[in-house]
Amino acid sequence: MLATGVVGAVEDPWIRWSWISGHADIITAALVQHIQLTLIAVVVGLVIAVPLGLVAWRSRVFRGPIFSLTGILYTIPSLALFSALVPFTGFTILTSEIGLVSYTLLILIRNIVVGLNSVPDDVREAARGMGYRPLAELVRIDLPLATQAILAGVRIATVTTIGLVTVTALIGEGGLGSLIYDGLLRDFKTPLVVGTVLSVALAVVADLSLAGAERVITPWSRARATT
Amino acid sequence: MNFANQVLQWFLNGAHWQGDGGIPHRTFEHLAMSGASVLTAAVIALPVGIAIGHIGRGGILAINISNIGRAIPSFAVLVIAVELFGIGALPAFIALVALAIPPMVTNSYIGMREVDADVREAARGMGMRERAVLLRVELPIALPFIMAGIRTSAVNVVATATLAALVAWGGLGRFIVDGFGLQDYPMMFAGAIMVAILSLIVEFSLAGAQRLATPAGLRPSKTVQKEEPLGTTRDTAMVAA
Numbered sequence: 001m002l003a004t005g006v007v008g009a010v011e012d013p014w015i016r017w018s019w020i021s022g023h024a025d026i027i028t029a030a031l032v033q034h035i036q037l038t039l040i041a042v043v044v045g046l047v048i049a050v051p052l053g054l055v056a057w058r059s060r061v062f063r064g065p066i067f068s069l070t071g072i073l074y075t076i077p078s079l080a081l082f083s084a085l086v087p088f089t090g091f092t093i094l095t096s097e098i099g100l101v102s103y104t105l106l107i108l109i110r111n112i113v114v115g116l117n118s119v120p121d122d123v124r125e126a127a128r129g130m131g132y133r134p135l136a137e138l139v140r141i142d143l144p145l146a147t148q149a150i151l152a153g154v155r156i157a158t159v160t161t162i163g164l165v166t167v168t169a170l171i172g173e174g175g176l177g178s179l180i181y182d183g184l185l186r187d188f189k190t191p192l193v194v195g196t197v198l199s200v201a202l203a204v205v206a207d208l209s210l211a212g213a214e215r216v217i218t219p220w221s222r223a224r225a226t227t
Numbered sequence: 228m229n230f231a232n233q234v235l236q237w238f239l240n241g242a243h244w245q246g247d248g249g250i251p252h253r254t255f256e257h258l259a260m261s262g263a264s265v266l267t268a269a270v271i272a273l274p275v276g277i278a279i280g281h282i283g284r285g286g287i288l289a290i291n292i293s294n295i296g297r298a299i300p301s302f303a304v305l306v307i308a309v310e311l312f313g314i315g316a317l318p319a320f321i322a323l324v325a326l327a328i329p330p331m332v333t334n335s336y337i338g339m340r341e342v343d344a345d346v347r348e349a350a351r352g353m354g355m356r357e358r359a360v361l362l363r364v365e366l367p368i369a370l371p372f373i374m375a376g377i378r379t380s381a382v383n384v385v386a387t388a389t390l391a392a393l394v395a396w397g398g399l400g401r402f403i404v405d406g407f408g409l410q411d412y413p414m415m416f417a418g419a420i421m422v423a424i425l426s427l428i429v430e431f432s433l434a435g436a437q438r439l440a441t442p443a444g445l446r447p448s449k450t451v452q453k454e455e456p457l458g459t460t461r462d463t464a465m466v467a468a
Contacts, residue, residue, distance in 0.1 A: 075430045076423040077386030083403045084419035087230055087412045156297070163300040167390070170407065177302060184306045184394065192310065196303040203298035 016190040023191075027179065031198055034175025037165045038206075040097055042158050045104030052105070053112030054138075063113075070106040078103070078167045086171060096168040103164055104157040111153025115146030148218045155210040162203045166195070176202070233413040234420075248401070250421070257398035257425065260391070261384045264320055268327030268380060273373060276332040280339020280369070281361060289336035296329030301387045309394045319391035326387055327380035334376025338369030371441040378433035385429050389422050399425065 020027065052070075056063040073081075081099045089095040119142050127141045143150075166177030174181060176195040183192025214221075237243060244250050279285045304326060308318035342365045350364040392400030402418025405411070438446075 072427060075382055075426050077389045077426055079386075079389045079400060079403055080419040080422040080426075083407060083415050084423070086407075087416055159294075159297050163297065163302075166300040166302045169302075170393070177300070180300075180303050180306055184309065189310055192303070192306055196300070196307065199300050199303065200298050207294070207298070 012187070012189050014189050014193055019190045020194060027194060027198070030174075030176050030179050030195070031202070032175075033173070034162070034165050034177075034199065034202060037093070037096060037100065037168065037173060037175055038158060038161045038202075041100035041104055041161045041165075042154065044097065045101045045108055045157060046154070048101065049105055049108035049112060053109045053116070056109060057113045057116045066109060067106075070102075070109055073102040074106040076102075078164050079170065082168060082171050091172040093173060095171055096165075096173040099168070100161050100164055104161060107157045107160065108150075108153045111149045111156075112146065115149030115153075116142055118149060119145045148214065148221050151210065151214040151217065155207055155214070158206050158210060159203045162199060162206060166199055175199075230413070230416075234416050237413040237417045253397060253399050253401055254421070254425070257385070257388055257400075257422075260316070260319060260323065260396075260398060261381065261388050261429075264323035264384050264388075265327055265377065265381045267320075268324045268384075269331060269377060271324070272328040272331035272376075273335050276335030276376070277339055277366070277369070277373075279332075280336040281365065283340075286336065286340070289332055292329045293333040296326065301326055301383070302390055302393075305387065305390055305394055314395045316396055318394060319388065319396040322391070323384045323387055327384050330379040330383070331373075331376040334379070335369065335373045338372025338376075339365055341372060342368045367442050368445065371437055371445065374433070374437040374440045378430070378437055381433055382426060382430050385426050386422075 052066055056066045078099060081102065082095060085095045085098055089098065123141065123145070124137065127137045132141065165173075165175050166180055168174045169177030169181040176199045179191040179195030180199075183189060183195065242249075246252065276289060279289045301322075305319065305322045308322040308325075312318040312321060346364060346368070347360060350360045355363065388398050389400035389403065392398055392404040399418055399422045403415050403422065406413070406415025406418055
């Protein structure tokens with residue numbers, strides 16, 4: 001941008017490297033907090049989503065309400081959800097996590113149900129014919145075959161959460177979002193650029209590592225793709 | 228109970244329903260900004276997605292644009308737009324258009340690829356010209372997917388327009404951000420409720436529109452329900468803001 005403002009005003013460049021080297025500790029802390037907030041959200045999300053996903057898969061009665069409720073949570077804008085929680089849970093990590101976990105649920109549960117539904121009926125028949133009990137069938141047949149879809153859900157939930165964490169900067173958390181917010185408040189581009197670039201990089205790294213994990217955990221899907 | 232009462236009192240206060248800062252005007256701002264952004268994005272994104280799907284090339288781009296879009300935080304897009312275009316309605320509009328484009332490109336592309344090659348062949352065999360194949364065969368089959376993309380983008384835009392209050396624009400997000408700044412929690416909570424209700428109304432009405440846009444022959448029957456997991460090539464590109 002051209003410096004057409006006040007005479008003598010110093011133009012603010014997109015990146016001021018001296019600021020970065022001088023604030024390495026703050027940047028690192030923001031990155032670490034971003035990863036922590038994301039990990040907690042996805043892990044807690046999974047802990048809640050797996051049983052709910054199993055219930056939704058098995059029971060037609062609960063399936064509708066589970067999808068409606070998580071769908072409504074997913075539709076509520078993040079800023080609205082976080083700020084609606086503040087009067088009750090304050091400016092705490094709990095507020096951030098309740099919001100972040102809420103957004104993972106629809107994605108995770110949907111993929112769990114779809115993954116389990118994709119297990120072929122004859123495979124299930126064969127397992128029963130071989131004498132598998134329901135629990136053994138679930139753990140050793142259904143869940144392994146649904147792994148690919150479930151991991152795809154974890155990937156989307158993780159990348160989505162990494163983006164949403166930035167919004168929690170407004171309630172005093174935020175990880176890299178706190179750098180973006182700081183850049184906005186002080187009209188100073190460097191933290192904004194650093195926060196954005198690192199957040200996108202984190203999302204890409206997370207996506208690629210989970211894609212790698214998916215390949216390692218479900219080698220059969222790769223074999224099927226090549227034949 | 229006391230807090231609920233305070234929120235109720237906030238809603239009942241006549242002053243909150245009048246003038247430029249009142250609920251009706253803020254709601255209008257929110258909807259006008261969201262509508263303009265979604266329409267502009269549709270004019271840009273749908274021809275691109277439909278063209279890529281019709282020609283059958285550039286699919287990797289059409290699929291991945293949504294994944295890239297998902298990795299970039301909407302909050303960051305908004306703040307960057309402010310740095311580029313100053314403060315107010317313009318940066319909010321540009322950021323919202325940018326955010327609305329990827330899901331529409333991806334979904335319209337997927338919709339066009341959903342058209343069975345045999346159906347296309349049959350249409351040509353019946354003597355249809357390319358234009359007729361596109362307008363009378365491909366587009367009707369792709370329409371539910373195109374609508375799904377518009378719906379995803381619209382819900383995302385309504386959500387992100389809330390964030391635009393942070394960069395000094397109006398809309399319903401103003402109540403949240405101002406309530407936050409003034410530590411007026413009833414106002415903040417009231418704003419959150421209004422934004423949530425608005426988003427749900429948009430989501431449900433567009434879901435209805437999507438159902439109406441589905442040709443009768445393509446509506447899922449009770450017996451055969453096709454489901455695809457998110458994150459596969461047929462992912463209908465969900466995004467949260």
